[in-house]
Amino acid sequence: MPETRLDIDRIRAARRMIDPVFLDTPLYRCDALDPALGCAVSIKLETANPVRSFKARGTELIAGLLAGDGAGAVVCASAGNLGQALAWSGRGRGLDVTVVAPRSAPAAKLDRIRALDARLELVDGDFDLARERAAAVARYEGIRLIEDSQDIETCEGAATIGLELVGAVPTFDAVLIALGGGALATGVGHVVKALAPEVEVICVQPLGAPAMTHSWRQRRVVTTGSTDTIADGVAARRPIPAVLDDLLLVADDAVLVQESSIMAGMRMLLDHAGLVVEPSAALGVAAILEDRDRFAGRHVVTIVCGGNVDMDAYHRWVGVAPDHTP
Amino acid sequence: MPETRLDIDRIRAARRMIDPVFLDTPLYRCDALDPALGCAVSIKLETANPVRSFKARGTELIAGLLAGDGAGAVVCASAGNLGQALAWSGRGRGLDVTVVAPRSAPAAKLDRIRALDARLELVDGDFDLARERAAAVARYEGIRLIEDSQDIETCEGAATIGLELVGAVPTFDAVLIALGGGALATGVGHVVKALAPEVEVICVQPLGAPAMTHSWRQRRVVTTGSTDTIADGVAARRPIPAVLDDLLLVADDAVLVQESSIMAGMRMLLDHAGLVVEPSAALGVAAILEDRDRFAGRHVVTIVCGGNVDMDAYHRWVGVAPDHTP
Numbered sequence: 001m002p003e004t005r006l007d008i009d010r011i012r013a014a015r016r017m018i019d020p021v022f023l024d025t026p027l028y029r030c031d032a033l034d035p036a037l038g039c040a041v042s043i044k045l046e047t048a049n050p051v052r053s054f055k056a057r058g059t060e061l062i063a064g065l066l067a068g069d070g071a072g073a074v075v076c077a078s079a080g081n082l083g084q085a086l087a088w089s090g091r092g093r094g095l096d097v098t099v100v101a102p103r104s105a106p107a108a109k110l111d112r113i114r115a116l117d118a119r120l121e122l123v124d125g126d127f128d129l130a131r132e133r134a135a136a137v138a139r140y141e142g143i144r145l146i147e148d149s150q151d152i153e154t155c156e157g158a159a160t161i162g163l164e165l166v167g168a169v170p171t172f173d174a175v176l177i178a179l180g181g182g183a184l185a186t187g188v189g190h191v192v193k194a195l196a197p198e199v200e201v202i203c204v205q206p207l208g209a210p211a212m213t214h215s216w217r218q219r220r221v222v223t224t225g226s227t228d229t230i231a232d233g234v235a236a237r238r239p240i241p242a243v244l245d246d247l248l249l250v251a252d253d254a255v256l257v258q259e260s261s262i263m264a265g266m267r268m269l270l271d272h273a274g275l276v277v278e279p280s281a282a283l284g285v286a287a288i289l290e291d292r293d294r295f296a297g298r299h300v301v302t303i304v305c306g307g308n309v310d311m312d313a314y315h316r317w318v319g320v321a322p323d324h325t326p
Numbered sequence: 327m328p329e330t331r332l333d334i335d336r337i338r339a340a341r342r343m344i345d346p347v348f349l350d351t352p353l354y355r356c357d358a359l360d361p362a363l364g365c366a367v368s369i370k371l372e373t374a375n376p377v378r379s380f381k382a383r384g385t386e387l388i389a390g391l392l393a394g395d396g397a398g399a400v401v402c403a404s405a406g407n408l409g410q411a412l413a414w415s416g417r418g419r420g421l422d423v424t425v426v427a428p429r430s431a432p433a434a435k436l437d438r439i440r441a442l443d444a445r446l447e448l449v450d451g452d453f454d455l456a457r458e459r460a461a462a463v464a465r466y467e468g469i470r471l472i473e474d475s476q477d478i479e480t481c482e483g484a485a486t487i488g489l490e491l492v493g494a495v496p497t498f499d500a501v502l503i504a505l506g507g508g509a510l511a512t513g514v515g516h517v518v519k520a521l522a523p524e525v526e527v528i529c530v531q532p533l534g535a536p537a538m539t540h541s542w543r544q545r546r547v548v549t550t551g552s553t554d555t556i557a558d559g560v561a562a563r564r565p566i567p568a569v570l571d572d573l574l575l576v577a578d579d580a581v582l583v584q585e586s587s588i589m590a591g592m593r594m595l596l597d598h599a600g601l602v603v604e605p606s607a608a609l610g611v612a613a614i615l616e617d618r619d620r621f622a623g624r625h626v627v628t629i630v631c632g633g634n635v636d637m638d639a640y641h642r643w644v645g646v647a648p649d650h651t652p
Contacts, residue, residue: 021354026374028347031441047600048352048371115357274373274602274633307600320646 004246005152006190011159018060018160019092022049025161027168027301032272037288039295042172043273044165047281047307051112053233054184054305055085058157062146063089065153072096076146077134079127079180079232080109081306082154086146087118098143100134102126105232106278106310126227128237149181149243158184162191165301172199173298176284178305179203179212179254180234182243188303189250203247203254204283206262209235213254215244230317231262233280233306261286267318269304278309279317330572331478332516337485344386344486345418348375351487353494353627358598363614365621368498369599370491373607373633377438379559380510380631381411384483388472389415391479398422402472403460405453405506405558406435407632408480412472413444424469426460428452431558432604432636452553454563475507475569484510488517491627498525499624502610504631505529505538505580506560508569514629515576529573529580530609532588535561539580541570556643557588559606559632587612593644595630604635605643 001008015023026045033041046054059082066074073096076086083099090097097118101110102125113120121137123130131147138145148154165175165188175192177185189201205213208229214222221244227235247254265282268289269275284302288295315321327334341349352371359367372380385408392400399422402412409425416423423444427436428451439446447463449456457473464471474480491501491514501518503511515527531539534555540548547570553561573580591608594615595601610628614621641647 021352024350026347026352028375031376032438043374045374048369048374049354050357052600112358270602271637274378274635276596276600276602309600311597315646320641 002190002193002249004186004190004249005242006156006159006186006246008191008194011156011163011191014061014156015160015163017064018057018157022056022060023160024164027164030273033268036268036272037285037295038292039288039297040299042299042301044161044301044303046161046303046305047275047277051085051088052307053081053085054158054161055081056088057160058154058183059085059089061153061157062086062151063093063095066095066144067093071144073098073141073143074146075100075134075137075143076148077101077127077130078148079235080105081233081308082148083113083118084109084116084308087113087116090118091116098137100130100137102130106308108310109308112308126237127235149183150240154183155187158187159191161303162188166191166195170299172301174200174202174295174300176202176204176287176300176302178234178280178283178303179205180236180280181240182212182247184303184305186243186246186250190246193250200252201250202287203251204287205234205254205256206231206283207256207258210256211237212239212244212247213256215239216247216251216254219248230259231279231283233278255287257283257286257290261289263317264289270318275304276307276309276314277304278306281305281307328516328519328575330512330516330575331568332482332485332512332572334517334520337482337489337517340387340482341486341489343390344383344483348382348386349486350490353490356599359594362594362598363611363621364618365614365623366625368625368627370487370627370629372487372629372631373601373603377411377414378633379407379411380484380487381407382414383486384480384509385411385415387479387483388412388477389419389421392421392470393419397470399424399467399469400472401426401460401463401469402474403427403453403456404474405561406431406439407559407634408474409439409444410435410442410634413439413442416444417442424463426456426463428456432634434636435634438634452563453561475509476566480509481513484513485517487629488514492517492521496625498627500526500528500621500626502528502530502613502626502628504560504606504609504629505531506562506606507566508538508573510629510631512569512572512576515573519576526578527576528613529577530613531560531580531582532557532609533582533584536582537563538565538570538573539582541565542573542577542580545574556585557605557609559604581613583609583612583616587615589643590615596644601630602633602635602640603630604632607631607633
């Protein structure tokens with residue numbers, strides 16, 4: 001059992017706090033991807049739910065605990081998906097939700113946050129600047145700050161995906177996990193290493209946002225000055241020390257992929273799996289594309305973690321042109 | 327309890343025969359569709375599985391029974407999805423599967439049938455001609471013929487979707503079901519009318535393939551000379567009398583929609599739900615688009631029944647142009 005901050009019994013208990021609409025998501029072999037990728041690929045699909053990402057597994061936990069404690073308001077920084085999920089979970093429990101997000105976040109994400117009745121504050125900067133601003137809002141207003149990946153509920157909520165993976169038949173050889181702040185990777189990684197340690201846990205990050213991967217490789221926090229990737233959901237510069245400590249205990253590898261591979265992965269998931277995914281959700285396929293020999297003949301699960309994307313950008317990335325004629 | 331050929335206890339028992347990968351599929355509110363459609367829409371997603379349609383619920387049942395009886399071979403006619411599902415279910419149970427399909431069926435469907443090791447026979451004609459040919463193959467080879475919608479397992483397999491709908495919270499006001507041969511409509515319709523009779527069961531068929539709808543309205547079998555629709559999965563000309571009898575007992579309405587509405591529905595499911603669907607799976611959204619007043623303010627479930635589509639045709643239908651430049 002890896003000695004991270006996470007706890008298997010709490011993760012099992014977490015399932016009871018999460019709306020079932022976010023649990024037991026599809027996990028299925030996608031044969032049509034095999035010829036193109038040279039390995040057997042299974043998809044864990046986290047997009048077929050009301051917020052189209054895995055993030056609600058964590059926010060359900062948070063909002064349930066806060067509502068139980070009588071809290072009335074909460075604030076988080078978000079690249080878009082956490083904010084949408086917190087808005088959804090908060091709305092059902094009477095919480096006032098404030099989301100601080102980069103102005104450059106996909107309109108699809110920002111629009112959905114607004115539509116879910118959250119207060120949305122935009123910052124002229126990136127996710128790490130939004131984190132600073134959210135912390136300031138929390139201090140000034142005296143309300144609870146939710147810190148993605150830092151707050152254990154965000155990791156243990158994501159970890160419930162791991163429970164659904166390790167119970168699966170047939171078993172698999174490796175799981176590919178998008179790596180940003182680390183909630184998904186430490187969550188799923190903890191459960192996999194605790195209950196199916198023979199499965200390889202491989203984290204995937206864009207070359208243009210490599211802070212956590214560099215940190216994992218050097219076993220110390222490495223920050224970067226900027227990010228340059230279309231994968232907005234994982235574009236972070238400043239790894240959190242406690243999250244890195246956990247990641248060092250559960251990840252077998254962390255790899256970096258090129259933007260062109262992310263786009264090729266999105267196109268493959270569209271053409272061969274019929275899935276519209278955001279760039280972060282294509283990181284796993286991108287990793288296979290960049291290192292086919294490593295995965296040849298193996299059974300690999302890739303977590304399709306989000307599908308919130310601006311369609312004009314999406315069509316541009318996957319190489320189909322929207323027809324705006326009436 | 328409607329007096330159809332179907333039986334609730336058998337349908338409940340059927341769940342134990344079906345591989346869990348096809349059961350308990352996502353059912354979720356898709357708020358992003360509401361503004362465009364003027365009602366609350368929930369999606370029942372039948373595409374996130376190894377065959378990308380609901381048809382395996384029935385073929386799992388059939389293949390399980392046949393394998394238990396020691397049968398070695400089976401043949402079906404199919405527009406593509408039943409054949410793919412039967413190939414999948416048969417492969418796992420050592421059945422030799424022959425599929426007779428129209429040569430004009432989507433290449434995506436035919437390729438997948440071949441990839442699943444089924445014998446594929448193509449006919450120069452439509453689905454109803456394939457039905458004749460499959461019957462001849464069965465007589466000539468002395469093997470079991472599977473007749474979609476006629477064979478009760480195809481209906482009761484599809485009916486397991488109904489069990490998953492009637493147990494849902496929140497409840498809903500109407501369910502929109504693609505209508506072709508009638509297995510899905512009679513299956514889901516039977517369960518809904520048995521267990522949640524207040525829910526409106528609305529079948530939707532293309533104007534270009536209206537045989538079953540005309541039959542339902544006239545309460546007698548009406549055949550048509552040809553079909554003209556992109557919705558290949560429901561393009562049938564000759565309703566089966568026993569299936570019509572069942573449909574008359576469970577459907578509250580059957581409506582016809584235009585091709586342009588089907589394409590608009592596919593585009594909406596792409597843009598607002600991130601779902602790549604085949605035309606048959608967009609019939610429900612098309613029905614809302616053509617009669618907004620009927621659905622205004624109501625909570626409607628639409629069954630997204632299949633996602634097997636040729637991507638070039640798909641992009642043409644939804645109005646985005648594939649970019650073939652390298």
